[in-house]
Amino acid sequence: MAHIQLAEEFYMANEALKSFTPTSASIPPPGVNYRLRLPSGTPVHLHALNPLAFVLRSAQIYSNKLAIVHPDVRHPVIYSYAVWAQRIQNFAYGLLEAGIQPGDRIAFIAPNMSAYHGVLGARAIICAINTRLTHGEVAYILEHSGAKLIFVDHESAHLVKGAKAPVIVVNDTGKEDDPYEQFLTSGRKFSNERGWAGLEWERNEDAGCALNYTYVAPPHQTGRERFVVDVVIGSYLAAVANAYDTGMNRDSTYLWILPMFHASGWTFPWAVTFASAAQICLRSVSYPHIWNHLINSGVTHYCGAPTVQIGLINAPMARRLEKPVFAIIAGSAPTAHLIGELEKRNIKPVHVYGLTCTYGPSTVCYYQPDWTSRALDERARLLARQGHAFATAEEVRVVFPLKEGESLDAPLVDVPKDGQTMGEIVFRGNIVMKEYFKDPEATRKAFRGGYFNSGDLAVWHPDGYIAIMDRSKDIIISGGELSTHPDVLEVSVVARSHPKWGERPMAFVILHPQKAEKWAGRHSEFEKDLKEHARKRLPGFACPEWVSIVPELPVSIIVLEEVVRVVT
Amino acid sequence: MAHIQLAEEFYMANEALKSFTPTSASIPPPGVNYRLRLPSGTPVHLHALNPLAFVLRSAQIYSNKLAIVHPDVRHPVIYSYAVWAQRIQNFAYGLLEAGIQPGDRIAFIAPNMSAYHGVLGARAIICAINTRLTHGEVAYILEHSGAKLIFVDHESAHLVKGAKAPVIVVNDTGKEDDPYEQFLTSGRKFSNERGWAGLEWERNEDAGCALNYTYVAPPHQTGRERFVVDVVIGSYLAAVANAYDTGMNRDSTYLWILPMFHASGWTFPWAVTFASAAQICLRSVSYPHIWNHLINSGVTHYCGAPTVQIGLINAPMARRLEKPVFAIIAGSAPTAHLIGELEKRNIKPVHVYGLTCTYGPSTVCYYQPDWTSRALDERARLLARQGHAFATAEEVRVVFPLKEGESLDAPLVDVPKDGQTMGEIVFRGNIVMKEYFKDPEATRKAFRGGYFNSGDLAVWHPDGYIAIMDRSKDIIISGGELSTHPDVLEVSVVARSHPKWGERPMAFVILHPQKAEKWAGRHSEFEKDLKEHARKRLPGFACPEWVSIVPELPVSIIVLEEVVRVVT
Structure with missing residues (x-):
């Protein structure tokens, strides 16, 4: 295979990577181009936004650049953007070969997946399922989502026993005899070398592309799970904001600590490709592997659930990094202690907030220019807040909660920006889910007053920053x-x-x-x-x-x- | 007025700025919010993209941060984001007071203007006119555009003598008795303090927002000028890409060397606000002022016409800058000599390409990771190419030009990517104009094969970079x-x-x-x-x-x- 730029560190340290060869079906044909068929009547000057565009563009500009690598496994794999794009195309054709129609749901139960891009090529919808669920819960999701095809990691195969839809096991080897690779190879054959031009660009920006299982909190709690429908334009715009607001670019390397199945991986599968950055996959949260990559693999960004950070700073290999790494932290506010410990290791926390219903993060606690000079405790207090809507989102508000007997159509009223009056955080705009799948009544309730009602209680500070009251306590992340x-x-x-x-x-x-x-x-x-x-x-x-x-x-x-x- | 963050350097050096007070109409009311009225039926999860959002969001997050300053004039002015946003709102209300309807054209003949945002508040269309045109040419544009209202800088007032539409002179003082300020003050009064909520958000992303005068080159040349209609979504996406691809963020300061009236200022009026960056205005290309700002005002970015660069590096004040400055250069390829001279001064050239019909720049000659180590001449040769479509644009292509007698609907055929076969550069997608104003026939011809045909002849290199042949010669920019x-x-x-x-x-x-x-x-x-x-x-x-x-x-x-x- 062609030499992958910037991947020297992996080649050096990892003999298996050095000798890795992608399957022959993964190699793009000579003269490949990256244009899908446009629906007839597409205007010259309007093109439906779709995050599939990111990987196509990266493959075009940075064909030999490292796109994705999975190093710490028995059979490590490494793909350049050109090769990875071909695999994504093969996946899309594999779906077509399996009879998948636009809007069909594809289940994925695996720690990592490039299906976030592949489904877009077939205009299907990915339903990524948490690998830690029980068999019964997975069965419920498969049933409710009506998944037409199931991909499952070999370690999770027991979770889909008895499933009605066809199951394809992913052995995570990248080798020709891996059933997943056979699916891709078959897709490539089925394409008959029509390439990207044999696939149709999604005309409808409002088409679903991801279905995310979530738990719905009070006041909308009904005791059952919900599916959140994300659409292509929302995924595009959320990914752009995540890349922009965290400063990711083609020189960045993203490390997958956050599971990729959590709320579309917070749209980072797409954000990383918007930036033409590299991504490193893990199978689980392993601190030795994480520190190895922080120290040796040029990692610049990772998303971290709160529970990960203390383990990270306490790991034996923990040390001060030569270059700063941005840790995108959601779920609870970083404490002064945690910020201090991260900073000692040259890790810079970016505090974000959001829900599955808002494509993962959609607010950032933006650093004000004058915060840098403040004492650690003061900075931590300021940084603990949930902040403001991110670059492509609409203003996030804190409003008085629904009153007993009040109509769902009643206009929302802001709480005063006094840092004291409690209200509910509400969102609207492109970074809000389209609906709960097959549940118009729950959707209607969640969309009270023309906003998505988060159920999170917060105050609004005089400087416009919102702050969740529960989270604003120093939560110890152990x-x-x-x-x-x-x-x-x-x-x-x-x-x-x-x-x-x-x-x-x-x-x-x-x-x-x-x-x-x-x-x-x-x-x-x-x-x-x-x-x-x-x-x-x-x-x-x-x-x-x-x-x-x-x-x-x-x-x-x-x-x-x-x-x-x-x-x- | 409230202290503006980060503007110390201006206060220090400039007594007039220090004592400047915005007009009372420029001061936002207490408890201001930044939400426009939404058209009824707007879905919770879809929000029409509009670059007006950028300044609203910046005013919310960074209300006291420096938004815009005009220092090198007799009456310098400086505005924070909160104050500037209020002035933009006042401008929009001023338009409404003057009877302006959605889609009406507003002419602006001035070196600087915040009308790029203000028109969006009134859903009007800005027609920015080059201050160097003759009276006759200006008269033609005013007539053809049907401008309902004319704003003219006091130095250009002679250009609009005899105009039919009402004329408002901008004395560029920021003082209460300036006719422009009177227009804003009157707009504020007319608003009756309804604030942003009294203005309606543009529902149609495809609505026009800028009308740019251009010259149309062969093969579409007909010997007359054309008006390019830009729409709100295109302006939004072009601005996002310009900010992202040039690495602009809230710590950036943009210097206006490029005239703001050139192709919507290449969308930088919006790009700078997307980044929540600061902008410094000039009235003309003055090297002492430019170098003063490069050295003392924290400038990080400027767009430069090719003719500016040599003057810049040869100016007496030229020196090596402490921090790198990004020079976005379009119009001709930077030569090895120029790149070398810029680099000596810590100025980093970003070579972009585009036309008025593509919102200004829409390709970037992206630096490949391995270029840095190459010799200057080799880098210059690589950097001289026009590159690839930028972050939010669709692929730019080089295709065989229209043959004698060929239908305009015939599918376009790529030239081979051999770096030798000449073809025409074509564009499509959101970063392409909607149409030529009032000229469907010219639009139809320009949109041959479902792409905007640029008239620029180029080759396509094996690495996917396009290169204009005329421009790929070393053009000496003196x-x-x-x-x-x-x-x-x-x-x-x-x-x-x-x-x-x-x-x-x-x-x-x-x-x-x-x-x-x-x-x-x-x-x-x-x-x-x-x-x-x-x-x-x-x-x-x-x-x-x-x-x-x-x-x-x-x-x-x-x-x-x-x-x-x-x-x-």
């Missing part, structure tokens, strides 16, 4: 370590007032389903066990004072929303 | 100095083959209309005069070997297109 306890499925740690220390950590834990019985009626013993687990791994101040098992909390909750949901 | 000759109106200098030196500069000159008679029949004497003028100001190699007076070249030609047009 969940990353707690989640390594073998019986823990999900965990969130929040600050709770303490008579002596002011505040101490409290952990909310969801047990692994198969372990729930083991601890039934013995919650205090589990608490003891978890605290012991914590003491071995965390400084005393970060160990939980209290532990609460919350079996009723849906395990599918996305990390973005995790802390607030648990606290309410 | 026009900046030649244009200081008192009898010269416009000048372009190109390379022409020379028996001894390989290539030598040739100057094409348009004389000032009032000087044409003076030199009538004495062109060789003028040539001698101009060469002498050049020798006093330029190194020998940059002095023109030949001088040609070209009275038939429209003086309104935009700098972007200047060189190529003259060469054809």
Whole structure:
């Protein structure tokens, strides 16, 4: 294969990568062009926005540049933009070959996937499913979404047993005999070398492209899961803002710490390609691998769930990085301690906020020019706020919540910008989901007053920054370590007032389903066990004072929303 | 007024700025919000893209940050984002008060203007007119555009004498008694403090927002000027790409060297506000002022017509800058000499290409990661190419030109990517004009094959870079100095083959209309005069070997297109 620019560090350190050869179906034909067929009647001066454009453009300009690499696995793979684009095209043709029609849902249960681009080529909809769900939950999603085709990572294959739709296993090898590669190879054959021109550009910017499973919080809680429909123009604009606001460009390297299946990976699968940046995949949150890449692979950006950060700064390999790395943090406000520790390692926190219903992050706590000179505590207090709508979003507001008996059509009223009056955060515009899938009634309620009502309670500060009140408490993020306890499925740690220390950590834990019985009626013993687990791994101040098992909390909750949901 | 952040350098150096107070009508009311009225039926999740959003968002997040300053005039002015946004709102209300309807054209003949934002508030269309045109040409544009209202800088007032539409003179003072300020103050009163909510958001992304006068080159030449209609979504997306691709952000300061009336200022009036950056206005290309700002005002970006660069590097104040400045250069390729000289001064050239019909620049010669290590000459050769479509544009192509007798609907055929076969550059997508105003026939011809046909001849290189053949010659840019000759109106200098030196500069000159008679029949004497003028100001190699007076070249030609047009 052609030499991939800028990937020397991988070649050096990794013999398997050095000798890796993409399947022959992954190699683009000579004279490839990147133009899809346009629907007839497309005006010369209007082109439906679609994030598929990003990877096409990157493949054109930076064909030999590193697009994506998956190094820390038994069979590492590495693809240039030109090769990766060809694989995306093959995937799209594979879908067509399988009879997929525009608007059909494609399920993906895997830590990583390039399907975020591939589905756009076939005008299908990706339904990425959390690999940590149970078989029953996955079955529910497959049923509800009506997925026509299922791709599943070999480690998650048990989750789709008995599924009605055809299943394709991804062995994550990149080798010709991998069933996933056979799907791509077959797609390439099916294309009959028509190339991109054999696929049609989506004319409707409002067409769905991702279906994301979420948990809906009060006041819209009905006790069941919802599917969030994201559309192509929203995905395009959210990705542009994520790239722009985090300063990603062609010199950037993005490390996948955030699972790619969380709310379309916060649109970063597309944001990274808008920037023509490189991306490094992981199969799980492994601190040695993460630090190896931070130190040796030129990583410039990562998104981090709050539970990841403490583990990251406490890892044995942790050190000060030569060049700054931007950590996009959502889910809870970074504390002064955390900011200080990250800064010591030359990691710069970017505090963002959003929900699955807003394509992941859609606000940024923008740094004001005069904050840099402030003391750490003061900066942390300012940075803890959720901030303002990001570059392509409309203004985020804090409004008085729905009153008893009030019409859903009543105009929303802003709370005063006094930093004190509590209200509900609402969003509107292109970075808001289209609807809950097959649930017009829930959609109608969520869209009270012409805005998406987040259910998050917040104040509006005089400087225009919004701040979630629950989150504005210093939340101690030690969940990353707690989640390594073998019986823990999900965990969130929040600050709770303490008579002596002011505040101490409290952990909310969801047990692994198969372990729930083991601890039934013995919650205090589990608490003891978890605290012991914590003491071995965390400084005393970060160990939980209290532990609460919350079996009723849906395990599918996305990390973005995790802390607030648990606290309410 | 509130202290403006980051503007210390201006306050320090400029007493008049220090004491400047905006008119009382410029001060936003307490509790201002930035939401326009939405047309009924606007979906929650779709919001028509409109660059007005940029200044609203900047005013919200960075209300006290420097938005715009005009320092080097008798009455300097400086506005924060909050104050500037209020002035933009006042302008919109002023238009409504004057009876302006959506789609009406507003003429502006001035070196600087915030009308690019203000018209969007009233859903009107700005028609910015080159201040260097003659009275007759201005009259033609006013007539053809049907401008309902005319704003004219006090120095250009003679150009609109006898105009039918009402004229408002801009004295460029920022003081209460300035007729322009009276217009804004009256607009504020007319608003009755309804604020932004009293204005309606443009529902139609395809509505016109700018009308730009251009000269149409062969093969579409008909000997008359054309008006290019730009729409709101195109302006939005072009501005986003210009900000993203040049790395502008809230820490940036943009210096207006490019006239703001050239092809909507290449959309930089909006791009700068997308970035929440600061902008510094000039009334004319004055090297001492430019260098003062490069050295003392934190300038990070400017757009430069080719004729400006040589003057810039040869100015007495020229020196190496502490921090890098990005020079966005269009109109001709930067030569190795120029790149070298700019780099010595820590100015980094970004070579862009486009036409008035493509919102100004819409391609960038993207730097490949491995170019940095190449020798200057090699880099210059690579950088001289026009490159690839920019971040929000669709692929730019080089196709075989229209054949004799061929249908305009015939599909376009790419030239081979061999770096040799000449073809015509064509564009399509959101960064292409909507149409020629009131000229469907010319539009139809320009849109042959579903693409905008540029008339520029180019080759397509194997690496996907397009390169204009005329421009790929090393064009010696000494026009900046030649244009200081008192009898010269416009000048372009190109390379022409020379028996001894390989290539030598040739100057094409348009004389000032009032000087044409003076030199009538004495062109060789003028040539001698101009060469002498050049020798006093330029190194020998940059002095023109030949001088040609070209009275038939429209003086309104935009700098972007200047060189190529003259060469054809």
